[in-house]
Amino acid sequence: MHGTCTAHAWHCRERREARLIYCIFRRGCCPSHFLCPSLNAHTTQACHYFGLNLVKLEADPVNQQLKPQAVQAAITPRTIAVYASAPTFPHGVVDPIQELGLLCKSHELGLHVDNCLGGFWLPFMQKAGRGRKFEWDFKVEGVTSISMDIHKYGFASKGASVVAFRTAALRRLTYCPVRDGTQLYITPTMQGSRSGAVMACAWATMLHMGDQGYTEAAIELDKLHQKVQAAIVERGPTLRLVCPTDLATVPIASDEVDIYALASLMEHKGWNLFTGCKPKCMSLCIGERHKEVLDTLIKDLDECLATLLGDPSIKPSGDAAVYGAADAYPDEIIEDVMKSYVDIKLSVKHKAAPEPAAGGPALDPLDTAFEKRWLDTEKAAGKLGSLGKASQ
Numbered sequence: 001m002h003g004t005c006t007a008h009a010w011h012c013r014e015r016r017e018a019r020l021i022y023c024i025f026r027r028g029c030c031p032s033h034f035l036c037p038s039l040n041a042h043t044t045q046a047c048h049y050f051g052l053n054l055v056k057l058e059a060d061p062v063n064q065q066l067k068p069q070a071v072q073a074a075i076t077p078r079t080i081a082v083y084a085s086a087p088t089f090p091h092g093v094v095d096p097i098q099e100l101g102l103l104c105k106s107h108e109l110g111l112h113v114d115n116c117l118g119g120f121w122l123p124f125m126q127k128a129g130r131g132r133k134f135e136w137d138f139k140v141e142g143v144t145s146i147s148m149d150i151h152k153y154g155f156a157s158k159g160a161s162v163v164a165f166r167t168a169a170l171r172r173l174t175y176c177p178v179r180d181g182t183q184l185y186i187t188p189t190m191q192g193s194r195s196g197a198v199m200a201c202a203w204a205t206m207l208h209m210g211d212q213g214y215t216e217a218a219i220e221l222d223k224l225h226q227k228v229q230a231a232i233v234e235r236g237p238t239l240r241l242v243c244p245t246d247l248a249t250v251p252i253a254s255d256e257v258d259i260y261a262l263a264s265l266m267e268h269k270g271w272n273l274f275t276g277c278k279p280k281c282m283s284l285c286i287g288e289r290h291k292e293v294l295d296t297l298i299k300d301l302d303e304c305l306a307t308l309l310g311d312p313s314i315k316p317s318g319d320a321a322v323y324g325a326a327d328a329y330p331d332e333i334i335e336d337v338m339k340s341y342v343d344i345k346l347s348v349k350h351k352a353a354p355e356p357a358a359g360g361p362a363l364d365p366l367d368t369a370f371e372k373r374w375l376d377t378e379k380a381a382g383k384l385g386s387l388g389k390a391s392q
Helices: 015-027 041-050 068-074 097-106 122-127 168-172 197-234 259-268 290-310 319-326 331-345 365-381 386-391
Strands: 008-012 033-035 054-056 081-085 110-114 145-149 161-165 178-180 183-185 249-253 274-276 281-285
Touching: 041 054, 068 097, 081 097, 097 110, 122 197, 161 168, 197 249, 197 290, 259 274, 259 281, 259 290, 259 319, 274 319
Parallel strands: 033 054, 033 081, 081 110, 110 145
Antiparallel strands: 008 161, 145 161, 178 183, 249 281, 274 281
8 A cells, every 4th residue: 555664553343333433533623524425334334333423525516426526625624534445345445645645735634544445456456557547545645544355355254454644643643541440451442352363364375375466456346347248238228337347346326227226126036236326326346256157147147137127116125225215205214214224133032932721820921021022123114115125
């Protein structure tokens, strides 16, 4: 990431902790924070947990990037940092980091670059001379911190992320020493005790892959990315790209068919294409295994598209149906359904006890209460009819 000898970092359990730590180090300033709506949801969680005011800006509708002009207009005396992506998760787009860096430096603001998805793809792709030419890391003077996942295109086991700071002084702001009576306590991250196994596996993986291995992987992944984009362009105007995309993700939209229904049909064939809204799209996140199955995926896409064109009345189902209904209901109702979904996921459905025999002992009142809570939760999740069923 082109940090000098003054740059320091933390190894984190995963990207959520990396973003929480970033927000900890920014929390000491006046509570204001703003960013693009295509950010990862974990940053919204971090700002919620730490009482930071999150101000979201609309992305450029053409390229889905965070607009420096919009950032400039939104800066106030209470602004502490700008959040950018390299790339964004839904669309695979790298924000204009160089312009944002100059802007943040001139206003003495922090600039965090979310490089979690592109951490081991973007730098090695550029090293191989592929993709657009731009700077996005610590080469840009205004960048103060970067987060990246080793367990994505670094190919390490799940649970290995890094948040890096331009200087040791910035990292020091994340420390929370405790001197309470008889104990002195401090940990490097938000966790207390943790296993070193994941860190050891990540280190071993990086040594195994090496510079050459990651460069070769980035080249192959970029070829797959280009092939998928070309396949979507060839199926125009029925399908189209949401925007030009730099790496990792290919966002697919349509002005002729219900893109959520298409995603549902693909799901029935066993493909996992995540869906997004504003704008409506389904996206394919490229992986190394796509080299073996991409032709089959494209063949299935053609079949599903033909089915949908032959019967436009087909409706979305599963996860895609939730996205399709999200714009039709108020935010508070959607949020309540989402919370109910988690309640159901975390519940253990109680096995109904048999009716007590005549003259036998009564049912345990605790069992009866648990059954009632389960039924109440199911009713709450189903109160929107098909939307509730889809969320289950």
